Amino acid sequence: MALRKSACPTKPMPDTTYDVVVAGAGPAGLAAACRAAQSGARTVIVDDNPRPGGQIWRASHKPPAAAERWIRLAEAHHVELISGARIFASPADRRLALETLDGEFEIEYRSLILATGARERFLPFPGWTLPNVMGAGGLQALAKGGLPVEGRKVIVAGSGPLLLAVAHYMRSHGADLCLVAEQAGGASLWRFARGLISKPGKLLQGAWLSASLLGVPYYASTWPVRAEGHGKLESVTLTTQGREWTEPCDYLACGFGLIPNTELAVLLGCRLGETGVSVDQNQQTSVAGVFAAGEITGIGGLDLSLVEGEIAGFAAAGHPEKSRALDARRDAEWRFSAALEEAFALRPELHDLPADNTFVCRCEDVTLGRVRACTSWREAKLQTRCGMGPCQGRICGGAVEFLLGWKAESVRPPVLPARISSLAADATAGSPAPPAVPSA
Numbered sequence: 001m002a003l004r005k006s007a008c009p010t011k012p013m014p015d016t017t018y019d020v021v022v023a024g025a026g027p028a029g030l031a032a033a034c035r036a037a038q039s040g041a042r043t044v045i046v047d048d049n050p051r052p053g054g055q056i057w058r059a060s061h062k063p064p065a066a067a068e069r070w071i072r073l074a075e076a077h078h079v080e081l082i083s084g085a086r087i088f089a090s091p092a093d094r095r096l097a098l099e100t101l102d103g104e105f106e107i108e109y110r111s112l113i114l115a116t117g118a119r120e121r122f123l124p125f126p127g128w129t130l131p132n133v134m135g136a137g138g139l140q141a142l143a144k145g146g147l148p149v150e151g152r153k154v155i156v157a158g159s160g161p162l163l164l165a166v167a168h169y170m171r172s173h174g175a176d177l178c179l180v181a182e183q184a185g186g187a188s189l190w191r192f193a194r195g196l197i198s199k200p201g202k203l204l205q206g207a208w209l210s211a212s213l214l215g216v217p218y219y220a221s222t223w224p225v226r227a228e229g230h231g232k233l234e235s236v237t238l239t240t241q242g243r244e245w246t247e248p249c250d251y252l253a254c255g256f257g258l259i260p261n262t263e264l265a266v267l268l269g270c271r272l273g274e275t276g277v278s279v280d281q282n283q284q285t286s287v288a289g290v291f292a293a294g295e296i297t298g299i300g301g302l303d304l305s306l307v308e309g310e311i312a313g314f315a316a317a318g319h320p321e322k323s324r325a326l327d328a329r330r331d332a333e334w335r336f337s338a339a340l341e342e343a344f345a346l347r348p349e350l351h352d353l354p355a356d357n358t359f360v361c362r363c364e365d366v367t368l369g370r371v372r373a374c375t376s377w378r379e380a381k382l383q384t385r386c387g388m389g390p391c392q393g394r395i396c397g398g399a400v401e402f403l404l405g406w407k408a409e410s411v412r413p414p415v416l417p418a419r420i421s422s423l424a425a426d427a428t429a430g431s432p433a434p435p436a437v438p439s440a
C-alpha cells in the first residue's frame with residue numbers, strides 16, 4: 001500500500017484533500033477503502049497502528065491470508081495509507097486533525113467513513129488493577145507484539161466469543177491455559193450454538209475453536225470476583241452457582257464484551273442508536289457526507305464489518321446502487337449480531353462485582369463509592385475526576401454505564417490523547433465547540 005509520508009506541515013497542503021477519508025484500517029476500513037477507490041474516488045486510510053489490519057488482523061509477523069487479500073486489493077486501487085496517525089479533532093467542517101510522531105497536520109475530505117472499531121468492556125472487581133490482570137484482547141495484543149506467554153498460567157474470563165479466540169491463541173503459543181470462565185449461562189450458550197446451524201461458516205469456526213481447546217475446562221455462569229497477589233497477580237477467585245474457588249495464575253485475560261468507539265462520530269455530531277452509531281441503508285450517518293461501518297455501528301464480528309465497509313465504500317464514492325447486492329448479506333449478519341447480544345448479555349449479579357472501595361477509574365484513582373455518591377456522569381467527572389485521566393473515560397465509561405446506567409453526555413477534543421503542541425496547533429486553527437451527544 002502506498003505509504004504517505006507522515007511528516008506533514010501543520011497547515012493543510014493542496015494535496016491533502018481526498019474524495020474519501022477512511023478512519024480506521026481494520027476489516028471495515030480496508031473493505032470501505034477498496035470499494036471507494038475501485039469506484040474512482042481518491043481514497044486514504046488513517047490508522048493509529050503501525051500496520052493495517054485493526055484488532056483481529058493485528059499481525060505479529062505476517063498478516064493472515066484474508067487480510068493480505070484486502071491489503072493487496074487496496075494497493076491495486078492506489079489507496080493511500082497514513083499509519084501511526086491518530087485523528088484527534090475536527091478543526092473545521094470536513095477537516096480532520098491528525099497527530100503522528102512527526103507532528104500535527106490536517107486533511108480534508110468530501111466524504112468520511114468512520115471505521116474506528118470497538119474496545120473491550122472492563123468491569124472492576126477487587127484486585128483488577130494488579131499488574132498482569134489484563135483485557136482478554138489486550139493480553140492477546142501484547143502476546144502478538146512479543147510478550148512471552150509460553151509456560152505461563154493463563155485464565156481467560158469475562159464474556160463473548162472473543163474469549164474462545166484468545167484462549168485458542170494463548171494455547172497455540174504455549175501458554176498453560178488453566179480455564180475459560182464465561183459469565184453467560186449454559187442454556188443461553190446452547191441456544192446461540194443451535195442458532196449457528198443456519199450459518200455453517202460460523203458453526204465450523206466455533207467447532208474448530210472448541211476442538212482446539214479440548215482438555216481445557218470451559219465454565220459457563222462463571223466469573224472472577226477477586227484477583228490477588230503481592231505486587232502482581234498470583235491468583236484469581238472465581239464464582240459459579242454460589243460456590244467460590246481460587247486458582248493460581250500468572251495472567252488473567254478478562255473482558256466483558258466489546259463497546260463501539262463512537263467518540264469521533266459524536267464529536268462530528270453523528271446520532272447514536274441502541275447499538276452504536278446510527279446509519280441508514282447506505283451506512284450514511286445523520287451527518288451529511290459521514291458514513292460509518294464495522295463495530296462502531298454495533299458489535300457483530302468480522303463478516304458484518306467487511307460487508308458494512310463495502311457498502312459504505314460504494315456509497316461514499318457516490319455509487320450506492322453498486323452495493324444493493326450486499327444488502328441481504330448485511331441483514332443476515334445483523335441477525336447474527338442481535339443473537340450475539342442476546343446470548344452474551346451481562347447478568348445482573350455482575351453489578352455486585354466491585355466493592356465501594358474498588359477503583360472504577362484507574363487513571364484518577366476514583367472508587368465506586370465516590371462515584372456512586374454522585375447523581376450523573378457529569379457530576380462524577382466534576383466532583384471526582386472520574387473519566388478525566390489519560391484514557392478519557394474509555395475504560396471507566398463502559399463500567400459506569402453498566403454499573404450505574406450513566407452515559408457520557410458530551411465528547412470533547414482531543415478524542416485520543418494528543419501532545420500539547422498538537423492541541424496548540426489545533427486551537428490556532430480554531431476547533432468548533434463540541435456538540436452534546438445526540439441520541440436517536
Ligand SMILES: Cc1cc2nc3c(=O)[nH]c(=O)nc-3n(C[C@H](O)[C@H](O)[C@H](O)COP(=O)(O)OP(=O)(O)OC[C@H]3O[C@@H](n4cnc5c(N)ncnc54)[C@H](O)[C@@H]3O)c2cc1C
Pocket residue numbers: 023024025026027028029046047048049053054055056057085086087088115116117118119120137138140141162165166258261264293294295296300301302305415416
Ligand atoms: C482488543 C480486541 C481484540 C479482538 N480480537 C479478535 C480476535 O482475535 N478474533 C476475532 O474474531 N475478533 C476479534 N475482535 C473483534 C474484531 O475486532 C471485530 O470483529 C472486527 O474485526 C472489527 O473490525 P472493525 O474494522 O470494525 O474495527 P477494528 O478492527 O477495531 O479497526 C478499527 C481501527 O481504527 C483505529 N482507530 C480507532 N480510532 C482511531 C482514531 N481516532 N485515529 C486513528 N485510528 C483509529 C484502531 O486503532 C483500529 O486499528 C477483537 C476486538 C478487540 C476490541
